[in-house]
Amino acid sequence: MPTPSLAALPIRRLTFRDLTACADLSEDRGWPREEHKWGLLLTAGKGYGIDDPDGGLVAACAVTEYGSWERTELAAVGMVLVAERHARQGVGRRLMRHVVSVMGATPLTLYATPFGRPLYEELGFKVTGQAEMLKGHFVPSGETSQVATRAATAEDLPSILRLDEDVFGADRTALITRLPAFADQLLVAEEDSRITGYAAAWPNMDTHVVGPLIARDTETAKALVTSLAQRTDRPLRTDIDIRHEELVSWAKARGLTSVTFNAVMTFGVPDLPGDWTRRFAPLTVAAG
Numbered sequence: 001m002p003t004p005s006l007a008a009l010p011i012r013r014l015t016f017r018d019l020t021a022c023a024d025l026s027e028d029r030g031w032p033r034e035e036h037k038w039g040l041l042l043t044a045g046k047g048y049g050i051d052d053p054d055g056g057l058v059a060a061c062a063v064t065e066y067g068s069w070e071r072t073e074l075a076a077v078g079m080v081l082v083a084e085r086h087a088r089q090g091v092g093r094r095l096m097r098h099v100v101s102v103m104g105a106t107p108l109t110l111y112a113t114p115f116g117r118p119l120y121e122e123l124g125f126k127v128t129g130q131a132e133m134l135k136g137h138f139v140p141s142g143e144t145s146q147v148a149t150r151a152a153t154a155e156d157l158p159s160i161l162r163l164d165e166d167v168f169g170a171d172r173t174a175l176i177t178r179l180p181a182f183a184d185q186l187l188v189a190e191e192d193s194r195i196t197g198y199a200a201a202w203p204n205m206d207t208h209v210v211g212p213l214i215a216r217d218t219e220t221a222k223a224l225v226t227s228l229a230q231r232t233d234r235p236l237r238t239d240i241d242i243r244h245e246e247l248v249s250w251a252k253a254r255g256l257t258s259v260t261f262n263a264v265m266t267f268g269v270p271d272l273p274g275d276w277t278r279r280f281a282p283l284t285v286a287a288g
Contacts, residue, residue, distance in 0.1 A: 006050075006091055009058060011098050014047025018057070022047065025057045025081050032205045038062075040182050041079060041286060044175045048099060050091065058083055059091045063099055064287040065106070066170035073170040074273065075103050077110040078286025092116075096123055100267065107269035111239070111262040111285035120265050128271050129264035131239040131285065132248060134256040135207065138229035138236050141254065147223035152186040152198065159195045160188065167214050168288075169273025175287060176212075184208065187227055189220045199224040200283070201232060210238040213281035218246050221280045225251070238281045247280060 014022065019042060023033040041047065045064035052058045061080040067073030077099055082091045100108065100123060111131060112120050121127075152160065157177065165171050179186050183200035185208075190196060197215030201208040210228055215221035221244070229236055236256060240248050241264075252258070262285055266272060282288050 006058065006086060006089055007094070009050050009053075011048055011050055011095060014042060014049045014060060016042045018042065018047060018049065018060075021057045022049075022060050022079070025060055025083060026079075028056075028083050029081055031081070034204060036182075036203060037284060037286065038079070040175075040178060040284075044178055045076075045287065048095060048102075050095065052083065052086075056083070058086050059095050061095055061099065062286060063103070064175060066168070066172050066175075066288075068171055072103075072106045074269075074288075075106050075108050076286070076288035077108055078284070078288075080110075080116065093119060093123070096120070100124075105268065108267040109269075109272060109288055110265050111282075111288075112265050113260070113262055117263055117265070120267075123267070125265040125267045126270075127263045128266050129276075130242045131262050131264060131282070132242050133237065133239050133259040133262065134248070134251050135237040135259050136235055136256040138225070139255040140226060140229065145219070145223040145226060147189050147196075147220050148191065149187050149189045149223050149227040152180070152188045154180075156188055156195060156198075160198050163195060163198065164212070164214060167275050167278045169275070175283065179283075185228055185231055187224055189215065189224055196220055197224055197278075199228060201228040201236070202283075203234075204237065206234060207237040208232045208234045209284065210236055211281045212279075212283045213238065213240075214278055215280060216278060218244065218250075221247055222250055239285050240281050241276060241279065243276065244280050 041062035049060035050058040183202040
């Protein structure tokens with residue numbers, strides 16, 4: 001039987017059962033397997049993929065929707081991957097057009113690498129910002145912060161959700177409620193018994209990724225990062241909105257170095273909702 005053309009292969013919904021195939025696809029493209037992150041995306045969001053008749057996946061991506069039960073207000077697209085043997089044959093374009101069609105009038109956002117950006121621009125995505133990926137072993141300054149931080153408790157979750165929705169501009173309950181199980185650390189900053197920020201550190205290969213990082217101001221963000229760093233021996237990795245110049249400079253002065261820049265892009269909306277001044281880093285660039 002002749003092998004069907006790539007254009008004829010159906011696009012289907014992926015489930016948690018496809019976790020290994022998604023990780024294999026990441027590895028095929030020279031990325032880390034990131035099974036922990038794939039697990040979150042396939043349970044908190046929706047995966048879309050194309051099966052390879054010879055086994056595995058031709059392509060895959062993840063879409064994480066935010067908003068109320070009645071209406072999705074924003075969807076983040078991430079982990080758009082095409083197997084090396086099928087690259088440069090229009091598969092990624094077809095998969096992304098499918099996502100745009102399925103999501104209809106829902107605004108979309110994604111973080112684009114320099115390699116992927118031309119495709120997204122062709123599809124109508126616009127650059128609205130930029131994030132700098134930083135990585136390294138955190139070196140504390142020895143100074144004592146005036147911002148109080150502590151481990152989050154179950155009782156903090158309603159306050160965290162309210163703060164997150166206010167800052168992000170859309171309800172992310174399905175994602176944020178998974179943080180206690182997904183992350184190795186979940187901390188809050190507080191003043192007068194009021195939560196003024198929160199941050200998580202979750203395991204990704206040999207690093208701890210810092211994100212989300214939501215804070216009232218830069219000093220609060222610094223305190224949360226410092227507290228997370230004190231609780232791990234792994235290098236930290238994070239993606240900071242470059243408009244937060246003070247935090248970027250501070251992190252570099254404490255051992256983190258620049259890895260790459262990713263463009264923040266949107267489709268169907270001129271900019272991201274919410275308050276960027278308190279949104280310092282995403283949970284992951286794959287989910288916003």
